[in-house]
Amino acid sequence: MIDLARDDLLGIYYLMGLTRAVEDATREMYHQGQIQGTVYTARGLEATTVGAASALQPGDVLAPQHRDLGALLARGITPREIMAQWLRRVDAPSQGRDGQLHIADMATRWVLPSTGLPGLALPVAAGAALAMKTRGERHVVLAFVGDGGTNTGDFHETMNLAATLDLPLICIIENNGYAARTPTSSQFRIKHLADRAAAYGIPGHVVDGNDALAVYEITQQAAEIARTGRGPSLIEAKTYRMQGHSAADSANYMPPSALDEWRQRDPIELYARRLENLGLLDDALILEYGTRIAQAVQDALAFARNSPAPDPATLTDRLFAPDPVPPTTEDEIITAPRRAVEREGIWN
Amino acid sequence: MELTNGAATTYAQAVSDALREEMERDSSVILMGEDVGDRAHSHQAITSGLQARFGAERVIDMPVTQSALVGAAVGAAICGLRPVVDLPDADFLSGAFNPIVQVAAKMHWRTAGKLRVPLVIRCSSGMGAHDGPWHSQNPEGWFAHVPGLKIVAPATPYDAKGLLKAAIRDDNPVLFLEHHYLYRRLREPLPKEEYVIPLGRAEVRRFGEQVTIITYGAMVYHALEAAETLETEGISAEVLDLRTLAPLDHAAIAESLAHTHRALIVHEDTLTAGLGAEIAAQIAEHCFTDLRTPVMRLAAPDVPYPAATELEAAYLPDAARIAEKVRRVLCAG
Ligand SMILES: Cc1ncc(C[n+]2csc(CCOP(=O)(O)OP(=O)(O)O)c2C)c(N)n1
Numbered sequence: 001m002i003d004l005a006r007d008d009l010l011g012i013y014y015l016m017g018l019t020r021a022v023e024d025a026t027r028e029m030y031h032q033g034q035i036q037g038t039v040y041t042a043r044g045l046e047a048t049t050v051g052a053a054s055a056l057q058p059g060d061v062l063a064p065q066h067r068d069l070g071a072l073l074a075r076g077i078t079p080r081e082i083m084a085q086w087l088r089r090v091d092a093p094s095q096g097r098d099g100q101l102h103i104a105d106m107a108t109r110w111v112l113p114s115t116g117l118p119g120l121a122l123p124v125a126a127g128a129a130l131a132m133k134t135r136g137e138r139h140v141v142l143a144f145v146g147d148g149g150t151n152t153g154d155f156h157e158t159m160n161l162a163a164t165l166d167l168p169l170i171c172i173i174e175n176n177g178y179a180a181r182t183p184t185s186s187q188f189r190i191k192h193l194a195d196r197a198a199a200y201g202i203p204g205h206v207v208d209g210n211d212a213l214a215v216y217e218i219t220q221q222a223a224e225i226a227r228t229g230r231g232p233s234l235i236e237a238k239t240y241r242m243q244g245h246s247a248a249d250s251a252n253y254m255p256p257s258a259l260d261e262w263r264q265r266d267p268i269e270l271y272a273r274r275l276e277n278l279g280l281l282d283d284a285l286i287l288e289y290g291t292r293i294a295q296a297v298q299d300a301l302a303f304a305r306n307s308p309a310p311d312p313a314t315l316t317d318r319l320f321a322p323d324p325v326p327p328t329t330e331d332e333i334i335t336a337p338r339r340a341v342e343r344e345g346i347w348n
Numbered sequence: 349m350e351l352t353n354g355a356a357t358t359y360a361q362a363v364s365d366a367l368r369e370e371m372e373r374d375s376s377v378i379l380m381g382e383d384v385g386d387r388a389h390s391h392q393a394i395t396s397g398l399q400a401r402f403g404a405e406r407v408i409d410m411p412v413t414q415s416a417l418v419g420a421a422v423g424a425a426i427c428g429l430r431p432v433v434d435l436p437d438a439d440f441l442s443g444a445f446n447p448i449v450q451v452a453a454k455m456h457w458r459t460a461g462k463l464r465v466p467l468v469i470r471c472s473s474g475m476g477a478h479d480g481p482w483h484s485q486n487p488e489g490w491f492a493h494v495p496g497l498k499i500v501a502p503a504t505p506y507d508a509k510g511l512l513k514a515a516i517r518d519d520n521p522v523l524f525l526e527h528h529y530l531y532r533r534l535r536e537p538l539p540k541e542e543y544v545i546p547l548g549r550a551e552v553r554r555f556g557e558q559v560t561i562i563t564y565g566a567m568v569y570h571a572l573e574a575a576e577t578l579e580t581e582g583i584s585a586e587v588l589d590l591r592t593l594a595p596l597d598h599a600a601i602a603e604s605l606a607h608t609h610r611a612l613i614v615h616e617d618t619l620t621a622g623l624g625a626e627i628a629a630q631i632a633e634h635c636f637t638d639l640r641t642p643v644m645r646l647a648a649p650d651v652p653y654p655a656a657t658e659l660e661a662a663y664l665p666d667a668a669r670i671a672e673k674v675r676r677v678l679c680a681g
Pocket residue numbers: 066067116117118145146147148149150174176178179180241
């Protein structure tokens with residue numbers, strides 16, 4: 001049975017609700033023209049993102065992809081940071097240099113920033129796992145990839161490399177039915193993407209991606225395997241993106257019947273029922289969480305809107321990390337034996 | 349400065365020595381690549397013996413991949429290791445374009461300085477393999493355009509060692525382009541004491557008065573030979589070895605042109621939009637009043653790298669062609 005205490009279980013409920021509320025507010029701002037560029041949200045994926053990331057321990061690394069807000073919040077990234085990032089303000093983690101959910105913090109929350117190419121976060125995640133293994137740490141890396149991202153070379157190369165080197169990597173495939181506007185039926189022929197694990201000789205699991213505790217539990221198991229030096233796992237979370245690809249996408253290609261069906265299985269509703277059955281949640285508490293979440297969103301919005309735009313004078317700052325001080329002096333460098341190179345007959 | 353006891357060191361050995369010394373100095377330095385372990389004869393035998401010495405945890409044999417190999421090195425670098433990736437041939441950098449260009453080069457800037465990528469990618473580039481379109485390319489043009497990358501191309505054993513040490517200690521991604529042709533054809537006695545050559549500084553290989561030949565890698569030796577020939581004709585050519593291709597040592601270029609007033613840029617890489625184009629543009633913008641004749645370039649023609657010796661000879665600049673081009677630079681005024 002799940003090893004989560006009451007507070008942890010309720011924490012997951014709060015995070016799932018917070019994820020949806022932050023996303024809804026973000027989409028609203030987008031439609032009001034307050035956010036430039038593209039906004040990716042993930043209504044329907046809250047159980048997968050929050051459930052999986054909740055299995056991480058301090059020092060474990062999260063490598064999310066472009067719509068994994070729930071995982072970021074579960075790792076301690078704040079709604080303030082998220083809103084400032086969407087608005088490209090100076091108080092955002094990337095200070096306006098990047099406007100997507102590519103958040104970096106390897107100091108205290110252990111989040112590797114994603115990159116705007118599906119699948120490309122995976123090798124980087126494997127490298128973080130390699131660092132853990134090299135240093136003999138008992139940490140793991142949790143990486144996310146989409147159903148679309150599993151068709152890239154980076155997915156295959158990374159899973160094979162991680163398997164060969166026994167890296168402590170857990171890869172969650174968010175099978176949400178679509179890669180942009182392309183349904184999974186036009187992307188691959190196999191029934192379960194988790195079956196690809198067999199090609200790498202690693203465990204593969206299919207899990208109900210709308211069941212937060214099921215996702216938590218399987219991630220936890222894979223983490224235990226990885227933590228004890230037994231290598232990577234592949235987990236396919238079957239779920240559904242209950243919206244278009246981005247906030248600009250009308251989703252007119254998504255069958256209404258499918259949307260209806262998945263709405264019946266809304267992960268937040270499912271989880272609330274579960275907690276109610278366990279006697280942990282009631283209407284009063286639901287209301288209380290609703291208020292707290294709304295306050296957190298309002299606070300984040302106010303924070304982000306008050307944050308200044310980045311100063312154009314900083315545009316070219318910090319392209320390179322500062323040079324280390326060379327330990328030898330200029331003199332020594334210049335007195336080197338320049339002419340002594342033996343190059344007689346070099347072209348023969 | 350004391351030299352090693354008489355024994356001159358090859359370029360390949362200098363690279364090998366730098367790796368060993370840096371791994372001894374700093375336990376966060378690791379090697380990753382195909383055949384970097386002690387099995388068989390690894391590429392130029394440069395990493396031979398390092399796995400026995402430092403263990404398979406630090407000298408890591410990888411499956412054949414480019415993107416995941418370099419991507420994993422980027423991840424390890426972010427997490428505090430200092431990986432040195434061994435890609436046998438610079439040609440294969442194309443397969444790692446995404447992690448280099450989209451991930452490593454942008455990481456420090458796009459995280460507003462939060463993350464660092466202390467990564468070195470070593471590969472052998474240029475002529476020497478006599479193996480045609482996929483084993484002799486000069487990839488610097490592909491990458492010199494990318495903000496956030498450093499590119500190093502040493503021409504001597506001394507520089508190979510000192511620059512590799514600097515590259516490993518640098519907190520940024522560095523492409524370290526060793527020269528295939530020079531691995532075993534050069535020897536020089538190296539200092540016993542440790543030395544590190546800062547990145548970003550060019551070096552005058554021969555002083556001259558009338559024209560500066562700006563080049564790097566194996567072309568340095570063709571340029572020196574050309575300068576010797578030209579001297580017999582009363583033409584005094586300076587040879588400037590760039591050593592680091594990104595960032596370029598603009599100051600050294602300007603300083604040289606301030607007294608020679610003429611420039612010829614020579615590289616093995618193909619001509620169009622190559623490094624020479626950038627250098628020529630920089631000279632035009634910043635040294636215009638020093639110039640007495642137009643800046644010229646000598647480079648490989650805009651075709652893929654050929655295999656046959658006869659074609660290769662036609663493809664690459666050599667001393668005779670450099671000398672001829674210098675004569676043209678001198679009378680172009
Ligand atoms: C190389 C590349 N190709 C295409 C895109 C556009 N794009 C962004 S997200 C995406 C879909 C990815 O689908 P999936 O991996 O299933 O993730 P999801 O968006 O469903 O979470 C696409 C095609 C891109 N950003 N980069």
